[in-house]
Amino acid sequence: MIASVVFPPALIFVFGALLTVLLRGRAMKTAALLVPVVGFALLWTTADGSYGHIPFMGLDLVLTRIDPLARIFGYIFQLITLLGLVFSLHHNQRSHYGVALLYAAAAQGVTFAGDLFSLFLFWEVLTVAATFLIAAAATERARGAALRYLLVHIAGGLCLLTGILLHYAASGSIAFNAIDWATPGTIFIFLGFGLNCAWPLLHTWLVDAYPEAPIAGTIFLSAFTTKSAVYVLARGFAGTEALIWVGVAMATFPIFYALLEDNLRRVLSYSLISQVGYMVVGIGIGTQMAINGAVCHAYAHILYKSLLFMAMGAVMYRTGSCKASELGGLRRTMPLTACFCLVGSAAISAVPLFSGFVTKSMIMDAVAHEHLQIVWLVLLAASAGTFLYAGIKIPYFAFFGRDSGLRPAEAPRHMLLAMAGAAFMCVLLGVYPDFLAGLMPYSLPLHPYTAAHVLTKSQLLCFAGLAFVLLRWLRLWPAVGAAVYLDVDWFYRRVARLFYGLADRLLNGINAGAEELLLHRALPRLVRFFEAPGGYLQIAGLRLLARFGLIGRELPRTEGMVECRSRSGTYPVGIGVLLAVLYLAVISLLFFT
Numbered sequence: 001m002i003a004s005v006v007f008p009p010a011l012i013f014v015f016g017a018l019l020t021v022l023l024r025g026r027a028m029k030t031a032a033l034l035v036p037v038v039g040f041a042l043l044w045t046t047a048d049g050s051y052g053h054i055p056f057m058g059l060d061l062v063l064t065r066i067d068p069l070a071r072i073f074g075y076i077f078q079l080i081t082l083l084g085l086v087f088s089l090h091h092n093q094r095s096h097y098g099v100a101l102l103y104a105a106a107a108q109g110v111t112f113a114g115d116l117f118s119l120f121l122f123w124e125v126l127t128v129a130a131t132f133l134i135a136a137a138a139t140e141r142a143r144g145a146a147l148r149y150l151l152v153h154i155a156g157g158l159c160l161l162t163g164i165l166l167h168y169a170a171s172g173s174i175a176f177n178a179i180d181w182a183t184p185g186t187i188f189i190f191l192g193f194g195l196n197c198a199w200p201l202l203h204t205w206l207v208d209a210y211p212e213a214p215i216a217g218t219i220f221l222s223a224f225t226t227k228s229a230v231y232v233l234a235r236g237f238a239g240t241e242a243l244i245w246v247g248v249a250m251a252t253f254p255i256f257y258a259l260l261e262d263n264l265r266r267v268l269s270y271s272l273i274s275q276v277g278y279m280v281v282g283i284g285i286g287t288q289m290a291i292n293g294a295v296c297h298a299y300a301h302i303l304y305k306s307l308l309f310m311a312m313g314a315v316m317y318r319t320g321s322c323k324a325s326e327l328g329g330l331r332r333t334m335p336l337t338a339c340f341c342l343v344g345s346a347a348i349s350a351v352p353l354f355s356g357f358v359t360k361s362m363i364m365d366a367v368a369h370e371h372l373q374i375v376w377l378v379l380l381a382a383s384a385g386t387f388l389y390a391g392i393k394i395p396y397f398a399f400f401g402r403d404s405g406l407r408p409a410e411a412p413r414h415m416l417l418a419m420a421g422a423a424f425m426c427v428l429l430g431v432y433p434d435f436l437a438g439l440m441p442y443s444l445p446l447h448p449y450t451a452a453h454v455l456t457k458s459q460l461l462c463f464a465g466l467a468f469v470l471l472r473w474l475r476l477w478p479a480v481g482a483a484v485y486l487d488v489d490w491f492y493r494r495v496a497r498l499f500y501g502l503a504d505r506l507l508n509g510i511n512a513g514a515e516e517l518l519l520h521r522a523l524p525r526l527v528r529f530f531e532a533p534g535g536y537l538q539i540a541g542l543r544l545l546a547r548f549g550l551i552g553r554e555l556p557r558t559e560g561m562v563e564c565r566s567r568s569g570t571y572p573v574g575i576g577v578l579l580a581v582l583y584l585a586v587i588s589l590l591f592f593t
Contacts, residue, residue, distance in 0.1 A: 008052050008063045009074060009112055010122060012039045013081075013105030020097040029089060032097040036082040036104070043074050050114050059174055062114025068441040069295065073111045073231045075439065076299045077104060079425075080223045080306055087310055087418035088216040090317075096136060100220055103129035107224040111231055115174045116164045116189075119232070123160060123196075127153040130225055133217045134209050145212040152195070152205045160192025179236040190237060197229035197280065198273050200249045204489035206273060207257075211265040211322075215313030218265065222272055222309055223302045230279045230298050239286025247284055248378050250277030255385035260478050260485055264312050264322050264394055268305065271390050274382060275301050275348065281379065282363045285370055288442040293362030296436050300355035300429055304347035307422035308394065311341035314415050315398055318408035324393070329403035337411045338399040340419040347426040349391035350383055351461065352454055355429035358436065361448040361457075383457075384464040391461075392468050 016035030020028050043066070052063035066074075081104040088096060106129055109122030127150065135146035166185025168174050179186055198206045210221050237243065254270035261267045275297070282294030314337045315330060316322045331338040347354040350361075360383065367376045410416070429436055437446045471477040 007042060008109075009039050009043060009078075010063070010105045010109035012042070013101050013108055017098045017101035017105065020101060021094050024094065025092075028094055028097060029085075032085050032101060033082065035101055036078040036085070039108070040075065040078045040082075043071065043078070056117075059117065060115065061118050062175075063109075063118055064112045065114030065176075066112060068439075069231070069234060069291075070111050072295055072299060072439045072441065073227065074108060076302050077107050077111065077224065077227075080219070080302050083306065083418045083421050084216065084219040084223070086421070087219060087313070087415050089414040090412060091216065093136075095132075096214075096216070099129055099132045099136065100217075103133060103220050103224055105129075107228050110228045114176060116167065116176050117174055119176055120157070120161055120164055123192075123228075124157050126196075126225060126228060127157060130209075130221060133220060134213045136217060137212060137214045139212065142212040145209040149205050149209040156192050156195035159188050159195070163188030163190075163192060176235065178238065181240075190240075193229050193232050193236070194246070196225055197233065197276060198226055198250070199246055199280075200253060201488055203250075203254075203273050204487050204492070207266055207269040207487065208489065210269045210272075211263055215316050218309045218313065219306045222268075222305050226272065226276050227298050227302060230276060230283070230294065233280065234283050234291060234294060238283055238291055240284055243280050243284030244372070244375060245284075247277045247280030247282075248375055250274065250280055251379055251382040252277070252385075255382060255389065257485060257487070258389040259385070259393070262323050262325050264324055264327075264398060265309070265316075267389055267394060268308055268312065271308075271348065271386065272305055274386065275305065277382075278360060278363050278379065281375065282366060285366050285372075287366060287370070288444060289369060290363065290366035292440040292442055292444055293359060293366050296440060297356075297359035297363060299436070299439065300347065300359045300426070303422050303425045303429075304344045304355060307340060307344035307419060307426060308348065308390070310415065310419045310422065311337055311344060312394075312398070314411035314419070315408075317415070318411065319406055324397035327398045327404055327406065328401045329399070330406060330408065331399040333407050334399070334410050336416055337419070338395065340416075340423045341395050341399065343423040343426055345391045345395050347430070349387040349461065350457055351391070352449070352457060353427070353430045355426045357453075357457060358430055358433045358446075358448045361453045362446070364453075380456075380460065384460050384467075387461055387464040388468055392465065 013035055016032065019031050019035075023031055046066060048066050048068070048071070050062050050065045054061040054063065081100070085097070085100065088100065091097070102125065106122045106126035110119060110126065113119040113122060130153075131146050131150045134149055135143050163185040164174070167179070167183050167189065170184045171180075179189060195202045206226070210218055213221055233243065251274050254274040258267045258270040258274070261270065279294040279297050279301075282290040282297070284290075312322050315327065315334070318334065319327065319330075321327065343354070347356045350356040364376065364379060367379065411419070433446050433448055440446075468477070
């Protein structure tokens with residue numbers, strides 16, 4: 001690589017997004033496809049280092065910091081942007097290409113940001129672009145999911161900003177490197193990153209929003225938000241032991257939902273959380289071997305998960321459904337899509353000669369090297385669950401199994417081309433793991449195809465497959481059909497409704513009382529008073545004197561005092577003198593006491 005004048009990768013994608021808004025038709029699509037190609041070429045020819053230093057209010061903003069950790073994420077984000085845009089070529093809306101490129105720009109910005117404030121800026125753009133991408137489905141469910149996504153991530157962004165400000169106030173530095181837990185604000189930064197990573201109890205935004213997005217939008221969604229969070233965790237919190245157990249929980253609990261879900265895109269959404277769990281475990285261990293495994297698994301995961309979302313997207317594009325209960329037998333008319341889906345299923349299930357086998361072996365080796373026996377056993381069991389719901393359930397119920405009677409046409413050629421590209425990479429990384437060795441942040445030997453790895457994984461896959469056959473034969477496999485499975489967001493919604501009810505009674509009650517007091521009582525009286533202030537002041541004065549016994553209880557007729565203005569609209573001199581005296585008294589009290 002050669003050092004050169006560096007144009008920040010994020011800005012390349014921003015300019016590309018603006019360009020697609022100005023163009024139409026083939027020119028727009030061609031310009032969109034060229035953006036990731038140009039970005040990849042520039043990144044490939046740029047040496048490691050920090051570029052684009054911008055002084056701002058006494059701070060040193062670093063828009064581009066390239067090193068091996070950032071480079072591998074930059075490469076895969078650009079590659080998946082290209083494949084996602086190819087898959088999207090049936091779209092003619094300029095907004096789709098613009099939002100997709102802006103989303104990719106934000107992911108690039110997060111990846112290459114060298115300071116925390118630049119990171120936060122791109123972090124928020126990531127949220128806004130994803131919200132528009134989800135809402136682009138233009139359904140009531142999609143708009144609701146997009147709104148909830150926005151609210152959740154605004155809360156996460158505020159948490160991150162709070163942490164950054166506290167960190168800067170304590171350390172005086174905004175450089176984005178490993179973050180010291182002794183620094184105030186670290187916990188807020190940690191939680192802000194964790195929300196985008198879809199940690200347990202904070203994960204429901206993902207399975208709520210991703211299945212409602214457009215069929216092409218899910219490709220970008222599955223690649224950028226959670227993997228950007230994986231990157232920042234690897235950058236800032238490598239070796240944080242708590243992440244090991246967070247990752248273990250992430251890898252296991254989604255399996256049960258994925259086995260029960262009827263909507264296959266929701267199955268893939270839960271699967272996404274489970275696979276990110278492996279990466280979080282690697283980051284929590286924090287050794288060079290573990291970090292290599294985590295980032296390489298992120299690289300492989302983006303490809304095979306995007307491939308599976310593409311296959312389900314093609315099915316939904318042709319049939320209008322992505323529910324296991326409504327599909328089946330599609331291999332007859334969509335054989336190529338079925339083949340690509342099987343490649344993605346094999347990769348995510350860690351079948352030997354596919355990418356997932358190589359990257360999961362790296363993480364499992366790192367776990368074993370640290371003698372974390374319980375973690376190793378739990379991740380091994382999670383691998384079996386992955387094979388059941390992703391390796392078997394998805395292709396079986398969509399393309400094999402019972403015949404649904406549907407005979408849709410094969411997916412359009414541009415979709416097949418995108419799926420072929422992702423499938424090729426899944427196979428390439430599996431049969432030629434040295435490709436990944438050249439991208440890893442740390443130079444370590446890579447030997448995934450040991451006898452122990454191959455034998456263990458093969459036995460696991462065989463027994464998991466046998467379990468599926470037996471469960472189907474004994475009719476114990478969960479029945480597919482229309483059902484709603486409650487997740488932890490049920491508690492959030494119940495609490496939110498309770499809070500809304502209490503707030504409605506309390507705050508709206510205060511509002512109603514203030515309205516009655518000020519608008520319906522005080523304001524009319526003030527209006528009447530200022531119609532004849534002198535007369536009303538005389539009335540009040542006489543009543544006050546009568547109360548203290550200075551005059552008789554029998555007040556003189558006061559009606560005339562209110563009507564004391566002459567026909568010319570002026571007040572008598574006495575009233576004017578009284579008002580002047582009162583005014584001077586108030587001024588004296590204010591300035592001489």
